[in-house]
Amino acid sequence: MAAVLKVENLHKSFKVGFIPKKREILKGISFSVEAGEIFGYLGPNGAGKTTTLKCTLGLIFPDQGQIEIFGHSHLSLEAKERIGYLPESPYFYEYLTGGEFLDFYARLFLLGKKEKEERIRSLLRLVGLERAARLQLRKFSRGMLQRIGLAQALINDPELVFLDEPLGGLDPLGRKELRDIIIRLKREGKTIFLCSHILQDIEMICDRVAILVGGRVISQGALEALVSEKILYTEVTLSGLSESDLEGLGEPVSSHGDRIMLKVFQEDNIERLVALVQDKKARIHSLVPRTETLEDIFVEMVRQG
Numbered sequence: 001m002a003a004v005l006k007v008e009n010l011h012k013s014f015k016v017g018f019i020p021k022k023r024e025i026l027k028g029i030s031f032s033v034e035a036g037e038i039f040g041y042l043g044p045n046g047a048g049k050t051t052t053l054k055c056t057l058g059l060i061f062p063d064q065g066q067i068e069i070f071g072h073s074h075l076s077l078e079a080k081e082r083i084g085y086l087p088e089s090p091y092f093y094e095y096l097t098g099g100e101f102l103d104f105y106a107r108l109f110l111l112g113k114k115e116k117e118e119r120i121r122s123l124l125r126l127v128g129l130e131r132a133a134r135l136q137l138r139k140f141s142r143g144m145l146q147r148i149g150l151a152q153a154l155i156n157d158p159e160l161v162f163l164d165e166p167l168g169g170l171d172p173l174g175r176k177e178l179r180d181i182i183i184r185l186k187r188e189g190k191t192i193f194l195c196s197h198i199l200q201d202i203e204m205i206c207d208r209v210a211i212l213v214g215g216r217v218i219s220q221g222a223l224e225a226l227v228s229e230k231i232l233y234t235e236v237t238l239s240g241l242s243e244s245d246l247e248g249l250g251e252p253v254s255s256h257g258d259r260i261m262l263k264v265f266q267e268d269n270i271e272r273l274v275a276l277v278q279d280k281k282a283r284i285h286s287l288v289p290r291t292e293t294l295e296d297i298f299v300e301m302v303r304q305g
């Protein structure tokens, strides 16, 4: 598959402090994003995700490195016309209505009247804000603001969309709505570059990820390749047994009333546990095998990195 974004050996430092001292934030970053995928750019706070994004968009200049978008220099008009961007903390002029806000950006792209109206209508539909077209942005909830921000990032019908923490600060429903919109964009053939540290969201929707720690990409690849299917342990919730009955079978995690939850690491212990439950006429409420998650890998990598 063709790479739509190629970043090679990117270095960026900032001068900080009263007596300015150079601090290197990006220490030779390389990765590529392929056409049609959702690419997750992961890293803890301060890792350099937004800095990478700003370099890619030409908002700040790297000290060293190459960036190509659709095979063109990232600073060229050919590249810029084909990208969209939702910043980390977008600025909203709050006295505009949803419709006026999108109209403003549509005009920046010199869209004709008919095309502009159609685009705005279809974007409002995509982000589920048709009814907010006449509502001022100051009356929008946080989730609505994120969605109108996303609509703005799509106003020029871009092929590659950069989203910096689009799910930050949203409740579970808001996150699901936004995830569904992002998946819909992928189905339409767009490529999505998603910066986030909400690992579950990344795990649910990204095809490939790069993990950034301390200004270096320490791992990148397909999610299936990073996260193994190996069962780490089985979480068992049961009642009718005492903690002393369970000794040596697993590690108790919590207990509520009669219910005990424990982690069982060895498979033969599960069989022994089931036999014990039958013998003592106790009850198993759930038995859930836990495979490795992106969070396990991420925590381990950040610790080592």
Ligand SMILES: Nc1ncnc2c1ncn2[C@@H]1O[C@H](COP(=O)(O)OP(=O)(O)OP(=O)(O)O)[C@@H](O)[C@H]1O
Residues within 6 Å of the ligand: 014, 015, 016, 025, 043, 044, 045, 046, 047, 048, 049, 050, 051, 052, 088, 197
């Ligand atoms: N203009 C600047 N001047 C000095 N230091 C900066 C500047 N911009 C960013 N930094 C520093 O660079 C580091 C990386 O910041 P960046 O915003 O890229 O991190 P991030 O990975 O996006 O973090 P977050 O998850 O919190 O958004 C931070 O330590 C930050 O303080």
Ligand SMILES: [Mg+2]
Residues within 6 Å of the ligand: 049, 050, 051, 088, 164
């Ligand atoms: Mg950031």
